[in-house]
Amino acid sequence: MFKAIxxxxxxxxxxxxxxxxxxxxxxxxxxxxxxxxxxxxxIHALKPDVIFLDIQMPQITGLELLSMLDPEKxxxxxxxxxxxxxxLKAFEDNAIDxxxxxxxxxxxxxTLKRLHSSVITRDFTSVTSAQLELVPCAGYNxxxxxxxxxxxxxxxxxxxxxxxxxxxxxxxxxxxxxxxLKVLExxxxxxxxxxxxxxxxxxxxxxxxxxNSLAEIITCNGAVAPVSRRYLKALxxxxxxx
Amino acid sequence: xxxxxxLLQQLSVYLVIAYLLSKTPLFMPLTTVxxxxxxxxxxxxxxxxxxxxxxxxxxxxENAIAxxxxxxxxxxxxxxxxxxxFAVGLTGGLHRYSMxxxxxxxxxxxxxxxxxxxxxxxxxxxxxxxxxxxxxPKVAFFVLVAAEIMQMSIILLVAKPFDQAxxxxxxxxxxxxxxxxxxxxxxxxxxxxxxxxxxxxxxxxSSKALKIAQRSVGILSEGFNPETTKKIAQIIYEETGVGAVxxxxxxxxxxxxxxxxxxxxxxxxxxxxxxxxxxTNKELFYADGYEIKYQCSLHDKCKLGAVLVIPLLGGDGxxxxxxxxxxxxxxxxxxxxxxxxxxxxxxxxxxxxTGRYIEQKTLLTQAELRLLQAQVNPHFLxxxxxxxxxxxxxxxxxxxxxxxxxxxxxxxxxxxNIERVTIKEELAHITSYLEVELARFSDRLEVxxxxxxxxxxxxxxxxxxxxxxENAIKHGTSTLLENGKISITGxxxxxxxxxxxxLQVIDNAGTYVEGINHSGLGLQIVNxxxxxxxxxxxxxxxxxxxxxxxxxEIIFPLVNNNINESANV
Numbered sequence: 001m002f003k004a005i006x007x008x009x010x011x012x013x014x015x016x017x018x019x020x021x022x023x024x025x026x027x028x029x030x031x032x033x034x035x036x037x038x039x040x041x042x043i044h045a046l047k048p049d050v051i052f053l054d055i056q057m058p059q060i061t062g063l064e065l066l067s068m069l070d071p072e073k074x075x076x077x078x079x080x081x082x083x084x085x086x087x088l089k090a091f092e093d094n095a096i097d098x099x100x101x102x103x104x105x106x107x108x109x110x111t112l113k114r115l116h117s118s119v120i121t122r123d124f125t126s127v128t129s130a131q132l133e134l135v136p137c138a139g140y141n142x143x144x145x146x147x148x149x150x151x152x153x154x155x156x157x158x159x160x161x162x163x164x165x166x167x168x169x170x171x172x173x174x175x176x177x178x179x180x181l182k183v184l185e186x187x188x189x190x191x192x193x194x195x196x197x198x199x200x201x202x203x204x205x206x207x208x209x210x211x212n213s214l215a216e217i218i219t220c221n222g223a224v225a226p227v228s229r230r231y232l233k234a235l236x237x238x239x240x241x242x
Numbered sequence: 243x244x245x246x247x248x249l250l251q252q253l254s255v256y257l258v259i260a261y262l263l264s265k266t267p268l269f270m271p272l273t274t275v276x277x278x279x280x281x282x283x284x285x286x287x288x289x290x291x292x293x294x295x296x297x298x299x300x301x302x303x304e305n306a307i308a309x310x311x312x313x314x315x316x317x318x319x320x321x322x323x324x325x326x327x328f329a330v331g332l333t334g335g336l337h338r339y340s341m342x343x344x345x346x347x348x349x350x351x352x353x354x355x356x357x358x359x360x361x362x363x364x365x366x367x368x369x370x371x372x373x374x375x376x377x378x379p380k381v382a383f384f385v386l387v388a389a390e391i392m393q394m395s396i397i398l399l400v401a402k403p404f405d406q407a408x409x410x411x412x413x414x415x416x417x418x419x420x421x422x423x424x425x426x427x428x429x430x431x432x433x434x435x436x437x438x439x440x441x442x443x444x445x446x447x448s449s450k451a452l453k454i455a456q457r458s459v460g461i462l463s464e465g466f467n468p469e470t471t472k473k474i475a476q477i478i479y480e481e482t483g484v485g486a487v488x489x490x491x492x493x494x495x496x497x498x499x500x501x502x503x504x505x506x507x508x509x510x511x512x513x514x515x516x517x518x519x520x521x522t523n524k525e526l527f528y529a530d531g532y533e534i535k536y537q538c539s540l541h542d543k544c545k546l547g548a549v550l551v552i553p554l555l556g557g558d559g560x561x562x563x564x565x566x567x568x569x570x571x572x573x574x575x576x577x578x579x580x581x582x583x584x585x586x587x588x589x590x591x592x593x594x595x596t597g598r599y600i601e602q603k604t605l606l607t608q609a610e611l612r613l614l615q616a617q618v619n620p621h622f623l624x625x626x627x628x629x630x631x632x633x634x635x636x637x638x639x640x641x642x643x644x645x646x647x648x649x650x651x652x653x654x655x656x657x658x659n660i661e662r663v664t665i666k667e668e669l670a671h672i673t674s675y676l677e678v679e680l681a682r683f684s685d686r687l688e689v690x691x692x693x694x695x696x697x698x699x700x701x702x703x704x705x706x707x708x709x710x711x712e713n714a715i716k717h718g719t720s721t722l723l724e725n726g727k728i729s730i731t732g733x734x735x736x737x738x739x740x741x742x743x744x745l746q747v748i749d750n751a752g753t754y755v756e757g758i759n760h761s762g763l764g765l766q767i768v769n770x771x772x773x774x775x776x777x778x779x780x781x782x783x784x785x786x787x788x789x790x791x792x793x794x795e796i797i798f799p800l801v802n803n804n805i806n807e808s809a810n811v
Contacts, residue, residue, distance in 0.1 A: 058722055
């Protein structure tokens, strides 16, 4: 049995696909999500074997969702779309599996066979963008989509990853983010200054040098990030300080 | 007394020469006070000649000359300004000086002074904005009287011995003052006549040309064919009063009106050598009936005796056809009609080109309309089918409804030859589209119609509202994480005391960015079709409050032919 999540913004499309998947008897649907943000949360929480992903969805498309996932923890992905000339061409070229709506049960069988044999790729770099356009964050009772350049720093603690943006500081709250620091480091302009901290180099106001080759970064809005010995040199090099 | 008559006698010869010259183009520059360099040169040359002529026509008295030289000098100044007046006076004066006599120096000085005096009067009137006065014979009369009195005074002052000068002045002053003053007045009146004739001629020409232009506006926009050219030929025939008017394309007669219409029938292949020559050489051809004989190539007894063939040239130098003006054998071709003919050919060429342009534009919008219809988004179709296949499981009746709506939508889309539909029909089209979309986004889309009954029977171009609604969903509400809301409104309102219709499609997304959406093409076509129908200022307006709402607004005036009378509201 595969643990699967269905992500599609249309309720009937989700129902139809879930029905078809249930009929195969090989798939257990662990979540049904109506947008990419919810999908991202559920993927992190439920760690499915496979996601069935619509491409055109509000705010964050299916393809953008993939670029937010850590490649090492990438589930298998099957795209489900009604029509998308450009994407389909790319899928064909890169051995990415996709289903066309309305989905034919016989075609779905074929996909499940492929899932068993793991012939479909988990490398989506060819179809996803190298840089994120928006970073989804959770505030109190709301979802915020933040542009990477507006983020001052990101850090992780026991509760997960948090993002401090110039906007959130005015409101006085930090937002939690379901992307890993690693994804943020790779797909946004943020750079690493500490094992648990990323900093946006364009919003640094001050780098305070401390004893023992340690340092502290103070951002334009007054947030403070520690700099560890390991990353201080790289940071100094970047600003030609050494 | 005898002197007065002989001087007037000389004056008449002088004026006859002036009159004859007035018939030549040499005189044209004198009829205006333009101040341009060529006009000044013409004034100088012509009046210097008259100045010298005046000296030669003079009568020798007491070792001096009684003359009409002053006319040339003063009028030169009056018409050409102080510089010209001075130059003319100096030329005339030096010439007089060369003839000798005891008044030679006095005459040279006084003639130059008279020229300058005329120039100063010119300046005075020009500065006051009373240029008309310069062409007034009375003014010329009094200016000459004054100038002659001045001359007499100079003779008295300069010529030696004084006794002889005094005696001379007593003898010649009255005849010279009278002769010069009358001469100048008559000279000016010749110029004035010339001016009047010329102005009348241009006025007649312009009014004819304008009238033809006015009457023929728009006719050729329906095409360059026998029907439209017949109308044009009729207008030209009526306005110019020529014997006959014909319009041809490059192969055959399209229209013929006037003398000889019995055998010059539209549709006849061009047989006239002249016409073919005009077409191949792209040149005007004129057979006046005397120097170049004209004989109708269709019928021996044709009454037409002269023809003017003018090719109609398109923008790229290509010949579109010809326009031919004929006169009967007994009549002369007036030069007015000749130049008018050339102007008409230009006018018609332009109108034909405009007509073609409009035709192409219409064709283009038809092609665009097809594109808009064909653009039915495959995404929409497959998603609709997917929705229906899901609905079938739960609610077969609803699924059947959806299939009905979907087929209605496609059926309307296929009616691609209808230019306009009523708002009611357009709303029905939207409804079938929306029923499908509402099922797709059943949990997060709301649509609200508030269209006033009064606008339902008003015509709009086909595919006006549907693309707006489609755009509002595709690029608006479907990008929202929260619920989408679309309102469609329609109402009559009064603007500048005229009834107008306002239609709006409003979504709550506020994501419209000019030029970025893929919908650009669809909205552009809607905009263009509205502008073509109602005029430039009545296109599609997009207003976007970022993140709040996007409003697509159409406003257009209510005109009579825009209402479907037969339908019941």
